[in-house]
Amino acid sequence: MTNATLDLLHTRRSVKATDLVEPGPDASAVDAILRAATRVPDHGKLTPWHVQVLHKPGQARLGGFLAELFAKEIPDANDKQIAFERDRPQRAPLLLVVTSKPRIPHKIPEMEQLLSVGAVCTNILIAAHAQGYAGQWLTEWPAYRPEVRTFLGHAGEHDRIVGFLYLGTAREAPQERARPVLDDVVSEFR
Numbered sequence: 202m203t204n205a206t207l208d209l210l211h212t213r214r215s216v217k218a219t220d221l222v223e224p225g226p227d228a229s230a231v232d233a234i235l236r237a238a239t240r241v242p243d244h245g246k247l248t249p250w251h252v253q254v255l256h257k258p259g260q261a262r263l264g265g266f267l268a269e270l271f272a273k274e275i276p277d278a279n280d281k282q283i284a285f286e287r288d289r290p291q292r293a294p295l296l297l298v299v300t301s302k303p304r305i306p307h308k309i310p311e312m313e314q315l316l317s318v319g320a321v322c323t324n325i326l327i328a329a330h331a332q333g334y335a336g337q338w339l340t341e342w343p344a345y346r347p348e349v350r351t352f353l354g355h356a357g358e359h360d361r362i363v364g365f366l367y368l369g370t371a372r373e374a375p376q377e378r379a380r381p382v383l384d385d386v387v388s389e390f391r
């Protein structure tokens with residue numbers, strides 16, 4: 202029996218951000234991705250997450266900031282390295298930044314709120330794939346720098362960037378990678 206949703210889940214593959222080219226998701230595709238992203242399991246209905254959409258102007262602004270921060274911290278960085286940092290958020294047609302905004306303290310444990318954010322990121326990848334696009338979920342160093350999250354406007358003490366989701370069209374179909382053998386990771390508890 203064929204099932205379109207299962208086919209999607211069984212065939213999704215990340216494509217390197219540098220191998221994501223135009224066209225990126227158009228406005229209606231982005232809308233569909235965002236609606237899927239925000240329809241995730243969410244214990245307590247806390248919506249402990251936020252998604253930012255960065256088209257080219259936003260990506261350029263973020264790239265400028267990363268280049269500045271990098272140059273400040275590594276004074277002997279050369280022009281090529283600084284240009285690399287400027288280009289980092291501009292590698293793919295579209296960038297979505299997903300930030301965790303947990304309520305702490307709260308009776309819903311922080312871990313459960315974080316898991317909901319992970320589901321947001323996964324749904325973004327699946328919704329992109331469902332519309333013929335591809336993506337890559339990256340963190341890299343900018344996800345862990347308080348300066349970067351502040352620059353993006355996330356001032357909460359517990360706010361964390363959990364993903365830079367790069368989206369676009371795959372330059373070429375990705376090769377499959379080895380997947381876990383089910384028996385290695387699944388068992389029946391009797």
Ligand SMILES: Cc1cc2nc3c(=O)[nH]c(=O)nc-3n(C[C@H](O)[C@H](O)[C@H](O)COP(=O)(O)O)c2cc1C
Nearest residue numbers: 213214215216336337338339340341342363364378
């Ligand atoms: C939270 C999270 C952060 C990630 N960050 C990076 C990263 O910074 N660099 C990287 O090469 N892959 C990163 N990955 C892995 C890729 O997104 C991707 O899952 C991996 O290359 C396997 O490809 P697949 O999605 O086709 O299985 C991250 C994955 C997750 C879940």
